[in-house]
Amino acid sequence: MPAAVVIAGVAIAFGLYFGLRAQGLAGSVGPVMVAAPRWLRWLRRRREPVASSVEVVTRQAVEALSYQRSGLRERCFRAALAGRPGLTMELMFNVTFDAQGQQIMRGTVETPGTSTPELTTCVQEQMAPLRVPPPGRTVQVEVPLRFP
Numbered sequence: 001m002p003a004a005v006v007i008a009g010v011a012i013a014f015g016l017y018f019g020l021r022a023q024g025l026a027g028s029v030g031p032v033m034v035a036a037p038r039w040l041r042w043l044r045r046r047r048e049p050v051a052s053s054v055e056v057v058t059r060q061a062v063e064a065l066s067y068q069r070s071g072l073r074e075r076c077f078r079a080a081l082a083g084r085p086g087l088t089m090e091l092m093f094n095v096t097f098d099a100q101g102q103q104i105m106r107g108t109v110e111t112p113g114t115s116t117p118e119l120t121t122c123v124q125e126q127m128a129p130l131r132v133p134p135p136g137r138t139v140q141v142e143v144p145l146r147f148p
Contacts, residue, residue: 052135060132061095061143068127069145076122077147089115089147091123095130096140103129104138 052060081087090111098104106129110120123145130143 052133052137052139054139054141057097057132057135057139058141058143061097061130061141064130064132065093065127065143065145072123072126072145073147075126076119080116080119080122081148084116087116087119087148089119089123089145091115091120091145093143093145094140095143096138097130097132097135099134099137101132101134103131106130 077087077089080089092109092111094105094107094109095103096105108120108124
C-alpha cells in the first residue's frame with residue numbers, strides 16, 4: 001500500500017477523533033430507547049386509519065375492473081364469440097390487495113359451461129392488475145366478470 005494512502009488515512013482518523021472529542025461526542029453511547037407511556041400508546045392507536053371493510057373494497061375492485069371491461073370484451077370475447085355464437089362467460093376473480101391497495105394475488109374461477117379455456121386464458125393474460133384506494137390492511141375479495 002502506498003505510504004501516501006496510509007498517511008492520509010491516519011490524518012483523517014486523527015481529525016475525526018479530535019473533532020468529535022472537542023464536541024463532546026467521542027464517548028457518547030447514543031440514544032436510549034424508553035418505552036412510551038401508556039397514554040401515548042393509546043393516542044397513537046387512536047390516530048391509525050380505520051381499515052376498509054371487505055364490502056367497500058369489493059365495490060372499489062368491481063369499479064376498477066369496469067375500466068378494463070370493454071377492452072377485454074373486444075380483445076377476447078368478440079373473437080371467441082365468432083367461433084361459437086351464443087357463448088356466455090362467467091368468471092369470478094379472487095383478488096388479494098395489500099394495505100396500499102396493490103393487487104398481490106389473483107385467482108380465477110370459471111363457472112362450468114360458460115366459457116372456453118382459450119377465452120379464460122385470454123382474459124387472464126389481457127387483464128391488468130387491479131388497484132384500489134389503500135384499505136389499510138390485506139383484503140381478499142371476489143370480483144365477478146360476465147359477458148355477453
